[in-house]
Amino acid sequence: MSEPCVEHWLLAHFQSINLSQNRACDFYEQLLKKYIHDYDKNDCVLLKKHLNKENIEIAITHYPEIGKIPLKYFINT
Template sequence: MARKKSPSRTSKQKKYCFVVEGCTEENYINLLKRLYQNHKVGKLENNKGGSAKAVLQKAEKLISKYANEYLGYVLWFDKDTYFPQDCNLKKSLEAEKNVEIYMSVPCIEHWLLAHFQQINLLKENNCKFYVNKLKNDIPNYDKNDCYLLNRYIHTENIEKAITRYPKIGEIPNKYFLNH
C-alpha cells in the first residue's frame, strides 16, 4: 500500500512582482535580496532604462498575464522619466488593490545619496547634480555597475536611508525587513 504524501510544510508562499525602470533599481533590489534572505520578491522585471510609461505598460501586461499569481505588483521608476501624459495609466494601475507605485524624485541617485547623508526632500535638483554628489560617497559611480552598490551599501546605511527618504524607504522596509 502506497503511503499518502502529506502536504509540504514549506509550500511556496506568494511573493511580489517588481517592475523597475533600469539597472540601478534592479541592482539595488538584488542587493537587498542578498542582504535580507527572507525577502518578499518573487519576480524582478527590469525595463532596461526605459521611461516611467514603459514601466507602467510592462506592469499592465504582467498583471493581465499573471493576475493573482503574485501577492502584488511593485513598480519603481524615476520622476524625471514620468510625464503628464502617463497620468491616466498610472492612476488606473494605482486603482488596482494589489499595485504599489514608487517614484524616486527626481531619480534613484537621490535615494542612494540618502544612504550616506541627510538629504533635502523639499528641494529638488536635477539628476546630474545627485549623480555628481553621489560620487563623493561611491567613487566612480556608474548606474550600470552592479558591484559598486555591493561595496558601499550595507544594512546600517540602508536603515539611515529609510529614515531620510521615508517614501522610497518603504521598499526595503516593507518588502525586505518586515515579515
C-alpha cells in the same frame, strides 16, 4: 526613469537629503561621487560593495518615503 532619480535615493544612504529639492539627476550624481568616487549607475557590483544593511537603515531614516515602498508595491491591504 525614476522620479525622483535613483541618485537622490542613493544619496540618502550617506547623508540627509532635502526631499523638496528638485534638481537634475546629474546634480545628485555629483554629490553621490563624494561617497562612491567611481559611481556608475549601471555597475551593480560597485553599488553592492558600498551599500549594506546599515546604509539601508540610514537611508530609510533620511528618506522616509522609502519605507512606504513595500506598502505601495508589495503588501496587499
